[in-house]
Amino acid sequence: MKTVSTPPGETGLALTPDVPLCQTDLPLDWYQPEFKPYAEEFLALPDRSPQTVLGYLDKYVKPAQEHFGDALLLLAHYYMGGEIVKLVEHYGGSVADSYQLALQARAHPEKKVIVESAVHFMAESIALLAAEDQAVWITNPKAGCTMELLAKDHMVLPVADQLLERYGDDLLVIAYMNTSGRLKALAGRTGGAVCTSSNAPAVMEWALKRKRRVLFVPDEHLGRNTAHALGIDPERVVALPEPGRGAIRIEDAEGGLDALDRASVILWGSYCGVHTIFTPEMVEHWKANGWRVLIHPESRLEAVQAADGHGSTSYLWNALLEAKPGDKLAIGTEGHFVANARALGAQRGVEVRHLADVPGFAQAGCGCATMSRNDPPHLAGMLDLLRRGEAPDINRVLAGDVVDERTMRRDRLDAAERSELIGHARAAMERMIAVVESS
Ligand code: SF4
Numbered sequence: 503m504k505t506v507s508t509p510p511g512e513t514g515l516a517l518t519p520d521v522p523l524c525q526t527d528l529p530l531d532w533y534q535p536e537f538k539p540y541a542e543e544f545l546a547l548p549d550r551s552p553q554t555v556l557g558y559l560d561k562y563v564k565p566a567q568e569h570f571g572d573a574l575l576l577l578a579h580y581y582m583g584g585e586i587v588k589l590v591e592h593y594g595g596s597v598a599d600s601y602q603l604a605l606q607a608r609a610h611p612e613k614k615v616i617v618e619s620a621v622h623f624m625a626e627s628i629a630l631l632a633a634e635d636q637a638v639w640i641t642n643p644k645a646g647c648t649m650e651l652l653a654k655d656h657m658v659l660p661v662a663d664q665l666l667e668r669y670g671d672d673l674l675v676i677a678y679m680n681t682s683g684r685l686k687a688l689a690g691r692t693g694g695a696v697c698t699s700s701n702a703p704a705v706m707e708w709a710l711k712r713k714r715r716v717l718f719v720p721d722e723h724l725g726r727n728t729a730h731a732l733g734i735d736p737e738r739v740v741a742l743p744e745p746g747r748g749a750i751r752i753e754d755a756e757g758g759l760d761a762l763d764r765a766s767v768i769l770w771g772s773y774c775g776v777h778t779i780f781t782p783e784m785v786e787h788w789k790a791n792g793w794r795v796l797i798h799p800e801s802r803l804e805a806v807q808a809a810d811g812h813g814s815t816s817y818l819w820n821a822l823l824e825a826k827p828g829d830k831l832a833i834g835t836e837g838h839f840v841a842n843a844r845a846l847g848a849q850r851g852v853e854v855r856h857l858a859d860v861p862g863f864a865q866a867g868c869g870c871a872t873m874s875r876n877d878p879p880h881l882a883g884m885l886d887l888l889r890r891g892e893a894p895d896i897n898r899v900l901a902g903d904v905v906d907e908r909t910m911r912r913d914r915l916d917a918a919e920r921s922e923l924i925g926h927a928r929a930a931m932e933r934m935i936a937v938v939e940s941s
Pocket of ligand 1 (some may be wrong): 621777871872
């Protein structure tokens with residue numbers, strides 16, 4: 503199956519006047535002090551109709567747009583909850599998957615103030631490729647990715663050192679886009695590359711032509727699905743112990759050192775809680791009822807194998823755009839994405855359901871909770887604070903930053919360290935781009 507990542511464009515979603523914006527309000531104490539006034543005003547609104555929410559946002563977004571003019575770029579990821587996707591598009595911003603988001607600063611050198619409503623690694627990926635005069639801001643620094651949280655540099659680097667000591671030049675690292683810049687730099691230092699869910703097979707194939715072994719971080723499932731898609735013997739795909747339970751020793755890999763020595767692909771054991779709920783039984787339920795099942799490859803291998811197709815968020819959205827009236831799609835990915843897909847499908851006569859929306863399963867429609875921490879008050883506050891020159895530094899995203907989402911502490915490299923990191927991380931991203939362009 504060919505998977506593609508398309509440049510950001512119109513999602514086709516419409517703000518329907520009488521349909522309330524789906525937004526779970528965050529508790530007031532979840533906002534940074536600077537953002538609280540915007541949150542208090544939002545929480546006091548009489549309703550969540552587009553007229554009301556846009557009336558609130560217009561007061562802050564429009565002056566910022568006038569102030570920054572063409573230099574301002576608003577971005578959001580497809581998984582954003584609260585219909586931020588529609589709001590960002592309404593104000594002329596772009597919605598994309600993580601690969602296309604990462605390219606936005608480079609693709610638009612005239613954009614100097616880039617405001618992202620998504621998770622931190624996505625903002626940092628934009629910053630990695632940004633020019634010196636382009637500043638990247640995240641509307642809520644507490645928006646981390648749980649998969650990335652289980653692959654912090656302090657967890658992965660000691661294990662990578664053990665593997666490099668054992669296998670030396672035989673090993674390179676592939677860092678999925680859902681990693682910090684520090685891990686992308688690790689990939690770069692080993693001659694490896696970054697990858698996304700759409701280009702992971704091409705990048706892994708490229709890597710295994712160069713080195714005998716790959717350490718794939720952080721998503722065990724995407725790594726396993728990719729190895730499977732390339733026909734790699736499952737015996738030669740070995741997962742490291744689940745992270746987050748203390749220091750990892752490589753001898754604790756499944757099958758021990760013997761299995762590790764035979765492995766072509768070594769998998770870091772992180773995962774996405776949103777995508778690992780899908781089972782082959784869910785897939786069979788929909789197929790048996792005449793639905794076509796499409797699934798994201800961060801899901802478990804058994805579910806991916808049972809589905810009719812698999813691919814990135816762009817692939818899934820494009821499948822919907824290409825569906826014909828009367829088609830029925832069960833989609834296995836993040837819940838807000840599927841809710842938006844369902845709304846667009848309804849406009850086009852295509853039925854869409856969430857793959858986990860099956861009898862007896864309580865978690866149907868699970869969304870990415872951390873992405874949803876970027877809501878209208880965060881967007882309004884970020885833009886207003888930027889216009890007034892009062893934006894908190896914690897919201898500024900520089901390459902190499904590590905944010906503790908609980909304490910809101912940002913660990914920032916000094917200029918020399920950052921420059922070195924950018925060199926290595928960019929090399930890993932450039933290799934991905936070269937692989938994509940040559941395939
Ligand atoms: S859906 Fe999963 S992998 Fe994607 S950002 Fe959210 S937690 Fe991370």
